[in-house]
Amino acid sequence: MTSADTSPTVFSAPRFAILVAGGSGSRMGADRPKQFLLLAGEPVLLHTLRRFADPALGVQQCVLVLPPDQFETWQQLCAEHAITLPHTVVAGGATRWASVRNGLAALSSPEGVVAVHDGVRPLTPVSVIVAAYQAAQAHGAAIAAVVPKDSVRSLSQQGSYALDRSRLRLVQTPQCFEIGLLRRAYQLPELPTFTDDASVVEDLHPIQLVAGDYRNLKITTPEDLLLAEAILANSPPQ
Template structure:
């Protein structure tokens, strides 16, 4: 991003990106019982200050994360030690535009099948790399993975008892050796704020309603 602060704290229409994301899961119609926010330990004070500055009243638990995404999700799960069952969603804090329907449908499919993730069809042609150069891939058989990624709670707990491997790129890759992963139609508006251009587009989409 090249910014002077972590991208989850960058202003989006005057409020931190992370606050927009938090609101998506606090939507009353979703009936999310508990929100756990995992942040690097050195960012906890900044988030506390931003919550005071923006009068954030959304109930949530804040947990210090680990050295990797895998370790951070594991710490987030540990905060649910008093919860015995249900469906848990893992979501990127820098996806502040996730539509209600995507969140709801991913939760619902995970409740029915144990594991579900949001994904979209690639818009561009895709090629794989080879020693000779590259080769075409069938775009219709590929999906771009988004979040939320939703799982039956105890299934996700079992998955995170396994050793961390470098091949783990997201929660679905942690779970897939234990359980099939269902796909839910995502949304191209479900941006992951990564570059300055993403922030500009997010502002335009929010302004457009």
């Protein structure tokens, strides 16, 4: 989804985004954090930032959460690649939960809808982002997810047993929430069961699902980067 009209789009609720990019890239085996690796000649994180800067989304503020020791690297990359897309950089915390909480604190508005997105998901179709924003505005909380392609089994003391994959979903980002709801959820203590923002919110509010996209990769291993390069070359998401 693209927009030829660059005039500001008016939405009934202000839209914001928090891009969480605190990974070290240990599983990538690279010489730099995975969000700074080059994808089609540009940093992965730039591709992600550009998605949320699309005029079709109408995002009023994009907050980029980075470890403090990566600020200088990002500034150098911004200069090297002439990155002028507006964004606010804030320091992350020791965990993803703490990083999202810091990002929330940097938002300039007490109301609206905020998308929390992995900084290393650079190929998210704008249509998926729009669907998540719209569903969150209507229902309070919405996340992108896809149906598993493979058979899935659960481990037990006796071995393992098959699960009905038609009743399962693989969770992606963006995960979108009414700002007040997400702030209330992040006032609660952090728990080890928090694996994403939906797990932080779900005790307070039901989570709506919207259709994700199999091209919406989270770049974690070298194979993911190769696949992302192939997708960009052959069927770039719109």
